[in-house]
Amino acid sequence: MSQPKSLYQKVWQEHAVRTLRNGQTQLLIDTHLIHEVTSPQAFGMLRDRGLEVLMPERTFATVDHIVPTHTRVEPFEDALADEMIRELRRNCAEHGIRFFDLDSGNQGIVHMVGPEQGITQPGATIACGDSHTSTHGAFGAIAFGIGTSQVRDVLATQTLAMSELKVRRIKVTGRLHPGVYAKDVILHIIRTLGVKGGLGYAYEYGGNVFERMSMEERMTVCNMSIEGGARCGYVNPDAATFAYLKGRPFAPEGAAWDEAVSRWSSLASDPGCRYDDVVSIRGEEIPPTVTWGINPGQAISIEQNVPTVDGVPESERDGVAEALAHMKLTPGAPIKGTKVDVAFFGSCTNGRVSDFIEAARYLEGRRVHPGVKAIAVPGSQHVKAECEQRGIDKVFEAAGFEWRDAGCSMCLAMNPDKLVGDQLCASTSNRNFKGRQGSPTGRTVLMSPVMVAAAAVTGEVSDAREVFGVAREAVA
Amino acid sequence: MALEQIREVRGHGVPVPGDDIDTDRIIPARYLKCVTFDGLGEGLFYDERFGEDGAPKGHPLDDPRYAGATVLVSGSNFGCGSSREHAPQSIARAGFGAVVAESFGEIFFGNATTLGLVCVAVSPEARRALSEALRRDPALEIVVDVDGKQVRAGDRVFEASIPESAREALLAGYWDPLGELLEGVGDVKAAAERLGRAGAV
Numbered sequence: 060m061s062q063p064k065s066l067y068q069k070v071w072q073e074h075a076v077r078t079l080r081n082g083q084t085q086l087l088i089d090t091h092l093i094h095e096v097t098s099p100q101a102f103g104m105l106r107d108r109g110l111e112v113l114m115p116e117r118t119f120a121t122v123d124h125i126v127p128t129h130t131r132v133e134p135f136e137d138a139l140a141d142e143m144i145r146e147l148r149r150n151c152a153e154h155g156i157r158f159f160d161l162d163s164g165n166q167g168i169v170h171m172v173g174p175e176q177g178i179t180q181p182g183a184t185i186a187c188g189d190s191h192t193s194t195h196g197a198f199g200a201i202a203f204g205i206g207t208s209q210v211r212d213v214l215a216t217q218t219l220a221m222s223e224l225k226v227r228r229i230k231v232t233g234r235l236h237p238g239v240y241a242k243d244v245i246l247h248i249i250r251t252l253g254v255k256g257g258l259g260y261a262y263e264y265g266g267n268v269f270e271r272m273s274m275e276e277r278m279t280v281c282n283m284s285i286e287g288g289a290r291c292g293y294v295n296p297d298a299a300t301f302a303y304l305k306g307r308p309f310a311p312e313g314a315a316w317d318e319a320v321s322r323w324s325s326l327a328s329d330p331g332c333r334y335d336d337v338v339s340i341r342g343e344e345i346p347p348t349v350t351w352g353i354n355p356g357q358a359i360s361i362e363q364n365v366p367t368v369d370g371v372p373e374s375e376r377d378g379v380a381e382a383l384a385h386m387k388l389t390p391g392a393p394i395k396g397t398k399v400d401v402a403f404f405g406s407c408t409n410g411r412v413s414d415f416i417e418a419a420r421y422l423e424g425r426r427v428h429p430g431v432k433a434i435a436v437p438g439s440q441h442v443k444a445e446c447e448q449r450g451i452d453k454v455f456e457a458a459g460f461e462w463r464d465a466g467c468s469m470c471l472a473m474n475p476d477k478l479v480g481d482q483l484c485a486s487t488s489n490r491n492f493k494g495r496q497g498s499p500t501g502r503t504v505l506m507s508p509v510m511v512a513a514a515a516v517t518g519e520v521s522d523a524r525e526v527f528g529v530a531r532e533a534v535a
Numbered sequence: 536m537a538l539e540q541i542r543e544v545r546g547h548g549v550p551v552p553g554d555d556i557d558t559d560r561i562i563p564a565r566y567l568k569c570v571t572f573d574g575l576g577e578g579l580f581y582d583e584r585f586g587e588d589g590a591p592k593g594h595p596l597d598d599p600r601y602a603g604a605t606v607l608v609s610g611s612n613f614g615c616g617s618s619r620e621h622a623p624q625s626i627a628r629a630g631f632g633a634v635v636a637e638s639f640g641e642i643f644f645g646n647a648t649t650l651g652l653v654c655v656a657v658s659p660e661a662r663r664a665l666s667e668a669l670r671r672d673p674a675l676e677i678v679v680d681v682d683g684k685q686v687r688a689g690d691r692v693f694e695a696s697i698p699e700s701a702r703e704a705l706l707a708g709y710w711d712p713l714g715e716l717l718e719g720v721g722d723v724k725a726a727a728e729r730l731g732r733a734g735a736v
């Protein structure tokens with residue numbers, strides 16, 4: 060048998076076309092996803108150079124970042140947004156690219172659409188002009204975000220000039236406490252390894268905690284790899300992966316399915332393969348985690364206090380002071396009890412059916428606090444339809460949430476959904492950067508969907524286990 | 536197709552304080568509503584520079600002593616976050632030729648290099664010393680030497696690092712890889728054929 064290899068190494072070697080002059084690799088990209096914000100300039104560059112799209116059947120498009128979620132009547136009020144959507148339609152039509160448009164019933168955040176359609180498959184190289192492309196790693200794909208010039212490169216050549224990453228295995232074993240979710244696991248990892256801890260690495264998530272996770276939970280984890288500095292993150296494909304994909308529109312069928320499954324299985328990391336680094340975390344140690352600052356690594360347990368400037372190492376003091384000032388938090392005070400103005404439920408991190416189901420269990424029969432504006436934005440039209448079929452929209456609406464159409468919405472606030480002034484938002488999304496949710500002075504606290512439900516109900520950052528009476532089982 | 540060979544960037548510098556400066560800060564999302572990159576220079580660090588009423592907040596980029604700077608000096612993990620190429624585009628379009636920082640977000644680094652915007656990393660001590668020197672003497676000439684992997688400020692010399700692939704590409708004028716990728720299209724088609732539909736849909 061040849062030397063044991065990680066999934067990353069196998070996929071990399073298989074897709075390496077040739078070595079470039081500067082030593083980088085020309086890497087074949089199996090699947091390319093595009094959306095309205097980072098693609099128009101790329102098509103413009105192709106036009107300027109008289110180039111064609113090399114393999115249009117390998118690119119898939121949808122609209123997500125700037126679509127309004129409160130109305131679907133076109134033309135949209137925002138003329139610039141309207142133009143960007145029309146531009147994408149035009150580009151897709153001109154180059155023969157499949158487009159999951161607003162009237163298709165298949166539109167949604169690009170990282171939801173790929174898996175839903177079965178376009179995202181194990182062992183594939185996937186690129187998209189969006190940093191959360193790491194989401195697709197949940198399927199054992201090597202998937203990463205790229206810039207617009209690289210979108211151009213993929214359109215024109217179906218390849219990218221890339222350097223191989225190192226691989227860090229992050230092992231989480233044991234059990235998660237009740238009330239601790241995939242979101243807490245990844246926030247805890249980022250908090251532990253830091254927002255630059257993953258620079259130069261692909262993250263492989265392993266251990267029984269990830270093995271037990273559903274595909275949707277794995278997507279939540281892989282989604283935020285980039286927030287830890289890792290350009291891609293993946294979970295080895297297994298029975299859960301195959302069960303999710305089977306029967307999806309773009310998944311192989313019949314004999315081709317069986318063949319694909321055996322091929323996919325063979326791509327999982329070999330026992331005994333070499334990793335550049337290994338980190339082990341106990342599941343029992345992970346608390347419900349919330350951010351207090353302005354990057355996703357500035358996170359604490361819901362039971363902890365916000366740091367003080369003096370209480371952190373000298374090198375972090377400026378950053379902590381800046382974050383405390385922006386967040387208008389009292390140094391050393393508990394994060395619990397911080398007043399919340401807006402609750403945002405959605406995004407490619409936590410806008411999937413299972414997220415809505417889990418929160419609905421607790422929202423049933425409860426009301427959003429009168430001081431809170433609460434919006435629920437399904438990540439895709441499929442998520443929306445399935446939630447509505449299950450009556451979950453009614454639960455959210457009865458609780459006082461607005462129930463919206465699919466899109467990115469207040470995750471980055473390029474559409475009309477924005478924070479106003481210094482509003483504080485309890486959010487299921489992935490970035491708490493200054494200004495991220497549409498107001499330069501707006502404040503974001505990242506947390507799991509159930510924690511957002513708790514914050515919506517109480518009007519303050521809360522421990523969902525207390526609000527909803529979840530027993531904290533003692534762990535043996 | 537060889538482009539300009541970039542051996543060094545020489546000019547004045549401006550220190551931009553802070554670590555983990557994300558691309559949302561470099562260029563706020565509302566500036567992404569565009570179908571070309573033209574005019575993006577004006578949005579550079581907009582919300583860091585101006586209040587909601589449009590009044591300047593005293594950001595170094597608006598300090599007249601740093602007007603015309605071509606080297607931006609900042610902290611660690613510069614350009615983390617969103618993959619938006621609008622970030623390095625706005626830096627380049629605002630007149631910068633190089634960014635010196637302790638480390639870079641990876642997608643940002645790749646995007647910048649593809650535009651010929653030089654990114655080199657220096658140690659925390661060097662970054663502090665550079666920023667200090669620039670605060671004392673904004674007219675100081677800075678040389679970002681790609682070939683020699685150094686940043687020189689007046690008579691001080693700091694070691695700098697840059698991945699060899701990026702250094703090669705800048706020095707040889709292949710920082711935009713498209714030309715070279717196109718040369719490989721024959722091989723690409725063969726590789727796609729070899730992998731068949733498996734892996735691709």
Ligand code: SF4
Nearest residue numbers: 191406407467470471
């Ligand atoms: S939901 Fe947010 S993070 Fe995800 S693709 Fe949309 S804007 Fe990006």
